[in-house]
Amino acid sequence: xxxxxxxxxxxxxxxxxxxxxxxxxxxxxxxxxxxxxxxxxxxxxxxxxxxxxxxxxxxxxxxxxxxxxxxxxxxxxxxxxxxxxxxxxxxxxxxxxxxxxxxxxxxxxxxxxxxxxxxxxxxxxxxxxxxxxxxxxxxxxxxxxxxxxxxxxxxxxxxxxxxxxxxxxxxxxxxxxxxxxxxxxxxxxxxxxxxxxxxxxxxxxxxxxxxxxxxxxxxxxxxxxxxxxxxxxxxxxxxxxxxxxxxxxxxxxxxxxxxxxxxxxxxxxxxxxxxxxxxxxxxxxxxxxxxxxxxxxxxxxxxxxxxxxxxxxxxxxxxxxxxxxxxxxxxxxxxxxxxxxxxxxxxxxxxxxxxxxxxxxxxxxxxxxxxxxxxxxxxxxxxxxxxxxxxxxxxxxxxxxxxxxxxxxxxxxxxxxxxxxxxxxxxxxxxxxxxxxxx
Amino acid sequence: xxxxxxxxxxxxxxxxxxxxxxxxxxxxxxxxxxxxxxxxxxxxxxxxxxxxxxxxxxxxxxxxxxxxxxxxxxxxxxxxxxxxxxxxxxxxxxxxxxxxxxxxxxxxxxxxxxxxxxxxxxxxxxxxxxxxxxxxxxxxxxxxxxxxxxxxxxxxxxxxxxxxxxxxxxxxxxxxxxxxxxxxxxxxxxxxxxxxxxxxxxxxxxxxxxxxxxxxxxxxxxxxxxxxxxxxxxxxxxxxxxxxxxxxxx
Numbered sequence: 001x002x003x004x005x006x007x008x009x010x011x012x013x014x015x016x017x018x019x020x021x022x023x024x025x026x027x028x029x030x031x032x033x034x035x036x037x038x039x040x041x042x043x044x045x046x047x048x049x050x051x052x053x054x055x056x057x058x059x060x061x062x063x064x065x066x067x068x069x070x071x072x073x074x075x076x077x078x079x080x081x082x083x084x085x086x087x088x089x090x091x092x093x094x095x096x097x098x099x100x101x102x103x104x105x106x107x108x109x110x111x112x113x114x115x116x117x118x119x120x121x122x123x124x125x126x127x128x129x130x131x132x133x134x135x136x137x138x139x140x141x142x143x144x145x146x147x148x149x150x151x152x153x154x155x156x157x158x159x160x161x162x163x164x165x166x167x168x169x170x171x172x173x174x175x176x177x178x179x180x181x182x183x184x185x186x187x188x189x190x191x192x193x194x195x196x197x198x199x200x201x202x203x204x205x206x207x208x209x210x211x212x213x214x215x216x217x218x219x220x221x222x223x224x225x226x227x228x229x230x231x232x233x234x235x236x237x238x239x240x241x242x243x244x245x246x247x248x249x250x251x252x253x254x255x256x257x258x259x260x261x262x263x264x265x266x267x268x269x270x271x272x273x274x275x276x277x278x279x280x281x282x283x284x285x286x287x288x289x290x291x292x293x294x295x296x297x298x299x300x301x302x303x304x305x306x307x308x309x310x311x312x313x314x315x316x317x318x319x320x321x322x323x324x325x326x327x328x329x330x331x332x333x334x335x336x337x338x339x340x341x342x343x344x345x346x347x348x349x350x351x352x353x354x355x356x357x358x359x360x361x362x363x364x365x366x367x368x369x370x371x372x373x374x375x376x377x378x379x380x381x382x383x384x385x386x387x388x389x390x391x392x393x394x395x396x397x398x399x400x401x402x403x404x405x406x407x408x409x410x411x412x413x414x415x416x417x418x419x420x421x422x423x424x425x426x427x428x429x430x431x432x433x434x435x436x437x438x439x
Numbered sequence: 440x441x442x443x444x445x446x447x448x449x450x451x452x453x454x455x456x457x458x459x460x461x462x463x464x465x466x467x468x469x470x471x472x473x474x475x476x477x478x479x480x481x482x483x484x485x486x487x488x489x490x491x492x493x494x495x496x497x498x499x500x501x502x503x504x505x506x507x508x509x510x511x512x513x514x515x516x517x518x519x520x521x522x523x524x525x526x527x528x529x530x531x532x533x534x535x536x537x538x539x540x541x542x543x544x545x546x547x548x549x550x551x552x553x554x555x556x557x558x559x560x561x562x563x564x565x566x567x568x569x570x571x572x573x574x575x576x577x578x579x580x581x582x583x584x585x586x587x588x589x590x591x592x593x594x595x596x597x598x599x600x601x602x603x604x605x606x607x608x609x610x611x612x613x614x615x616x617x618x619x620x621x622x623x624x625x626x627x628x629x630x631x632x633x634x635x636x637x638x639x640x641x642x643x644x645x646x647x648x649x650x651x652x653x654x655x656x657x658x659x660x661x662x663x664x665x666x667x668x669x670x671x672x673x674x675x676x677x678x679x680x681x682x683x684x685x686x687x688x689x
Contacts, residue, residue: 385527388487389537389597390515390544399540403531403580 005042007063009035012147015068024124027149030134034146043140050139053323053355054265054294059237064179064209066148067094075174077101080201084416087168087197088113094173095180095210096151101170110161111194116183117151128156128187130217135243139267142241145181145213152182152212155196159189159219166195166414173202173210173236184214188222188250195225197417200240201260202232209237216244216252220274223251227417231260231424234289241267246306249276255412256312258285258293259424269298272306272334283312284408286425287320294323299341301334301367310341313408315401316352327359330367337367345375346404348397402426440465440502440636441486441605447496447661448485455481457661458497463605466633470647470672471640473658474680479640480524482658483609486638487521488514501605515541516548520603522594524610529581534593537581538563542600566599570626588619595626602630607638612646624649644676659687 012035020028043060044051075093088108091101097115104113114123116131131154134146153169173180186196200210210232218224232238238261244252258264270279285293299308314322324343345354358371378400386396402425409425412418441463448456455478463469473479485492486499488511499506506514529537542562543553554562567574570592582590591611598606608627612620627650631637639652647655647669655671656663664687665671675682 382527382529384489384511385523385529386537387511388515388521388523389541390512390548390601391537391540392512392544393510395540396512399532399536400529403529406531 004060004063005039008066008144009039011066011068015066015148015150018068022121024121026132027124031147031149034134034143037138038140038143038147041140041143048139050296050325054263054292056263058263059209062177062207062209064177066150066179066181067096067175068150069096075101075172077170077172080170080172082416082420084419085166085168085197085414086416087166088163089168089170090115090153091170091172092151092180092182094175094178094208095171095182109164110158110192111163111167112156112158113167114154115151116149116154116185119154128154128185128217130185130187130215135215135245139241141211141239142213142267145183145211145241148181149183150181152184154185155194156187157189157192157194157222160191161189162193163195166197168197168199171198171200171210171212173206173208173232175206175208177207179209179211182212184212186214186216186224186226188216188218188224190219191221192219193223195227195414197227197229197414199229200232200238202236204233205235206233207235208232209239211239212241214240214242216242218244218246218250218252220248221250222247225253225413226255227412227414228254228256228266229417229421230256230258230264233260234262234291236261237263239265239267242269244268244270244279246270246272246274246277246279248274251278251280253280254282255408256281256283256295257412257421258283258287258295259421259428261291261293263292265294265296267296267298269300270308271300271302272308274303275305277303277306279308281308281310281312282408282411284314284405285312285322286315286405286428287322288317288428289320290318291320292322293320294325296323296325298327299329299339301328301330301337301339304333304335304337306334307338308340311408312343313405314343314345314354315348315405316345316354317348319349319351321353322355324354324356324373325359326357326371327361328369328371330360330362330364330369332363334364335366337364337369339367339369341371343373344404345373346401347375347377348401440467441506441638442500443497444499445497446482446485446494446499448481448492448494450481450492454495455492455661456485459658459661459663461656461663463636463638465636467654468631468637468639468650468652470652470655471638471658471663472642472644472655472672472675474683475642477658478661479642479658480609483521483524483607483638483640486607487511487519512544513548515601516545518545518604520598520601520606522591522598522606522608522611524613526582526590526594528583528585530583532581533578534581535563535577538577538597538600541597545601563600566596569599569629570596571622572596587614588616591615591619591623592626595623599626599630602635604634605636605638606630607640609640610642611639612641612643620646621649644672647672657683657686659683
């Protein structure tokens with residue numbers, strides 16, 4: 001593995017020589033610390049308990065190039081856009097911000113939306129705490145990401161304001177053999193409210209690595225609806241590490257929707273730090289072929305009277321494989337915690353595999369915690385019922401598959417996004433002749 | 440309409456039907472009665488095409504076609520309808536979606552124009568009123584959280600919508616209180632016509648107070664052991680199924 005570590009460290013050294021003069025000291029310090037950690041740990045291996053079901057061979061055998069220069073604006077991105085979605089849009093190509101493809105007014109009321117790679121000295125002086133204090137959970141991928149800190153979105157929402165449109169961030173991978181390393185930050189003010197849609201896409205057949213981190217801080221009473229939509233091509237690798245810190249009475253709704261990507265790993269850590277905080281974590285993965293999707297979630301109840309509700313649903317076809325590892329930790333002081341977790345899987349093929357592992361660690365004595373995991377096939381009685389009403393077998397199977405994920409889909413509250421995901425789901429998994437719209 | 444000849448069927452190697460013979464003419468309503476385990480529901484399932492039953496002998500002709508050769512969805516599109524004894528709950532599929540997909544599958548197969556959203560809505564509202572079903576049930580998931588009576592009413596709604604030539608009602612009366620039974624019976628009677636045939640599978644005579652059959656057959660041990668007019672049901676009610684055992688033994 002030394003070769004691959006050197007490969008990235010060499011790129012880091014070259015990049016730092018070019019950029020460090022213009023960066024604030026605190027950021028340089030974060031970068032130095034992160035590269036030291038990466039040098040020491042390298043990428044995780046199957047021997048690491050948290051990575052034992054996910055082989056990274058395909059990632060560590062490829063020498064991806066981190067794109068450091070500004071991106072060219074000539075690319076046609078229309079195939080990746082959701083035309084019905086009315087949003088403030090930031091576009092990153094191969095990990096670099098593209099002003100030209102973005103759709104951002106000069107000023108957004110109550111919101112400060114910038115790109116890390118183009119922040120000025122003045123902007124760095126007012127950088128949110130979520131950026132100045134690096135709280136990223138450290139493993140090789142996140143360390144590499146913070147070491148470069150090359151670009152990413154930095155969004156602050158002011159106290160007592162609600163953004164009038166969703167903010168959409170589109171990460172597009174277009175160049176063969178590149179590593180995009182977006183470092184993202186969301187800082188929600190007191191009683192602020194926003195919807196954020198982070199989408200990851202790539203050119204078909206592209207071999208690329210997308211290794212992103214996201215730090216979310218939500219102040220008292222703040223509410224963030226966050227969507228992580230993963231639809232890269234099946235030759236791409238995506239690793240996402242998100243860390244959310246929730247203050248008093250704040251709400252974090254996190255929906256992870258994974259339809260694409262050859263190898264996808266999501267590390268989500270949510271800390272409920274003060275009383276009254278609540279998080280919803282919804283997940284949907286619908287995969288086929290040889291896709292591999294690994295969801296690691298970690299919910300930490302660190303204060304009393306917090307609630308968390310986690311539901312992950314998966315549909316696995318052909319030789320695909322999924323991992324769900326959901327940890328809930330209830331600390332000693334976190335009395336009156338109410339935490340629920342479930343993971344339900346539908347296997348459409350005898351060759352698909354799911355490894356599901358709930359893990360509850362409870363150190364308080366007055367709490368409500370429930371978890372459950374199921375793995376099943378299409379119900380034959382339901383199938384016969386639909387067929388006996390004239391619906392042919394293929395359509396009936398598709399309908400039941402779609403119905404299985406429907407409760408997660410229904411919670412995608414942005415209508416244009418939900419419609420687009422339904423279409424994509426249908427195209428990827430379901431017979432094209434079935435119309436899934438309900439009139 | 441339907442001609443069953445010497446039908447034998449088994450499940451997991453266990454013989455359930457042992458030579459059923461039954462002729463159902465166009466416009467006729469036949470009641471099939473019998474004690475538990477006599478094979479009533481098996482007969483209904485075999486006719487609808489459930490695949491966990493194996494037909495070992497005999498044949499079934501429906502409108503000059505070999506019914507047993509058809510896939511369940513083809514039978515439905517050709518006008519065969521089974522009202523389930525235990526209607527299935529399908530979370531995530533709305534009743535509306537199922538009903539529209541079903542009627543358009545039938546219409547398409549029969550060479551008719553499919554209904555558009557407006558035409559369908561008008562039709563379904565009319566049919567729902569017929570079985571006294573509140574419209575909110577149309578927008579809920581199929582049978583999910585429905586009471587026993589509501590599920591059976593939903594079956595009759597589907598039947599009313601699809602207007603099948605041959606309806607098989609599998610113990611549609613079981614578990615219904617008197618009010619629900621009357622509503623279901625009313626729905627069935629509205630659909631009854633000279634073009635449509637019905638097979639009512641039932642354990643009790645009480646359904647037949649509301650839907651008067653042309654013929655009654657008594658099933659025991661996987662065979663029809665007695666056939667008659669509607670008065671046979673009354674005789675059976677009076678003498679009880681113990682009488683059947685005596686008949687079967689004789």
